[in-house]
Amino acid sequence: MSKQGDSVLGVIGGGNMGSALVRGLLAGDFSADQIVIVEKDDVRIAELKREFANVEVVSKLPKCDSVVLAVKPTDVVEVCGALDKSGVQQILSIAAGVKIATIENAIAKNVAVIRAMPNTPALIGQGASAMAAGENCSAENVAWAKKILLGVGTVVEVEENLLDAVTGLSGSGPAYIFLLAESLIAAGVQQGLTEQVSNELVRQLLVGSSLLLAESSETPEQLRKKVTSPNGTTAAGIAELVGKQFAEIIAGAVSAATARSKELGK
Template sequence: MGEVLAGGLLRAGWDPSEISLAARREERRREVETATGISTSLDPAEAAAGRRIVVVAVKPGDVPRLLEQIVGSISADQVLISLAAGVSTAVYEASLGEVPVVRAMPNTPAQIDAGVTALAGGAFVDDDAMGLASEVLGAVGETIVLAEQLMDAVTAVSGTGPAYVFILAEAMVEAAIREGLPWHAAEKLVEQTIRGAGMLLAQTDLTPARLRAQVTSPGGTTAAAIHVLEERGFRALVEDAVRAAAQRSRELGERASSTSG
């Protein structure tokens, strides 16, 4: 996700000299430097030195080790943006002191600048700091500012959300092939259906329920399909999946809090 964000900033017109990256393995460091043209270090404190914005894009379990590496080198006039799922701003503040920390949850469509990122400010974040964080994440899609206690829910909805759409796409392609469509046609029909439905949802003021009603004529084919989905508990399944993801986000955050500081 760090590399995706760096790529988005370059596409948004940032100069490579305005960015530094850190990796923890020499092989990865070289790979990232070659792919992005951005100077890369094995020392996160060195990469963060003198930068107005510092983005932490390691796995939640790696946050405590990273904090050990950067403690004492992040100051109150920098803004730290954490992408780590479940890790609260308080975890960073407990190690780094009165530093503005913005917790951010992007998603993988960021790869094509079509992501959505929720942002939540910690105790020392002012409008300027939040503005900078919104600008950085805005390079890879839309942003929305929310209260921090909602971030586990955000993780479960939009952070994890692309996977729900992809598993639906997989299932639709398999079903299409079973109905006799050639593979390439099944893929094209499913891809464009999901793209078109998403665009329709985003570009009209109609609710998902209203748009679904538009496709559903009484006694028709969509009604038959929706009946099966409802009868087999599709909605409850989605709700349970989202709840499981939110719970996992909380657990990951608790683990990071208990192993840091």
Template sequence: MTVTAILGAGVMGETLLSGLLRSGRDAGDIVVTGRNPQRVAELVERHGVRSLGNAEAAAAAQTVVLCVKPQDMEGLLDEVRDHVGPDAVVVSLAAGITTAFVESRLPEGTSVVRVMPNTPALVDQGMAAIAPGSHCTDDHLAEAEQLLSSCGRVVRLAEKHLDAVTAISGSGPAYVFYVVEAMIEAGVVLGLPRATSTELVVQTLYGAATMLKETREHPTVLREQVSSPGGTTVAALRQLDDHKVRAAFVTAIEAAAARSRQLASGTA
């Protein structure tokens, strides 16, 4: 029996737990922990998994998943340091926490994988990037990849790229929701009922994303297919260009990456 311990029963912890169960993982092979006893009890009752303390869970597991907030990571690592098995893989989902930080607080040679997930994992459409630490084996990296693939897609990258991943896919859903909010509001300004405007925008977004994924065409090609010369789309895109929206998005994503680097370096 291969036991997975999810240390941290928050939103992402439950998301991963639910994905594992939907992918066919036996509930008896999963252990959860958390600071809120009521929350942990709810997960045990809802999903049929086991609950233990952090140290006991780490000792029992071959895969230890760290799902706590970045500011709580050091305390958690101190708590489980002497209980992580020599053959275990430790998977960290905490933003801005480097593999070197985790490795330095665990027994020498511990296999560590850093993950940058995103919130669409809640609906099994997540995009996660995983990066190996200095002691991570290929088998352990593959194990982490399989773990995250229960909630969406996974890419392997060098850790140096994870700040960019944080800025693109980690924070990315918020950018999309921001644009969707603006489009819905525009529909209301133009006289549509809010519910109708919302339905139009959400389905348009879903359809456009599906086209990008299934046609594999470059977004420029797809945009040009909608942009008839002298038409309504061109008029709208000209306004976006005049307001430097494209440049603003690039600058915003650069700022997100810079902030991720600050968090990782401890200078935040």
């Protein structure tokens, strides 16, 4: 018997995030014979079979009591129609903007639905996910979903109405960090560094600072103040950022992304 019992988990959608979740499952307590990947694109099926040699990859959903929905939001209702006949009992959906009620209404019977919002660092096992549980979920359903998401990073539980804010913060957040990286690299070049040198310094700057923040018991504010000497170079740079309303710009970006997430969810 496999480590999780005899139940089969169907991962519907073998794209970047779906395959990242499969990698996390295989690195954890799931064995290859407990997972089925469902993918409709023939080219992608071939790629998945090469990467996951011992995992079954099919184009049609077999009978599964547990399912991860990793399809495009526009495909969710159609997929749920097929799930209604598959014997599914619990669903973890990572389809952006698709509400729990939408999935529940698309399936005739009562099914435990958990909705989650991961982000792209999950592709390397460093994701930040938030999840919300539907009314039909038990503690066991929540623990099941959390275990899957922990395979690709960290996970927090929130109310579903806060998932739009999560989308605006951590869902879109990697793009904010990448834009910061672009801007820092360009700033280094403006000060006379080559693009190669500036690029290398900025990449390690972000990696090192992130690790320091993750491993420190101090707050971001405390860490910032420790590196900011009065009247020093860092203080001059921080003063420029404050003067240009850096915090307000970041808050505006998160607010705009949150508002757009709400619009898309209607």
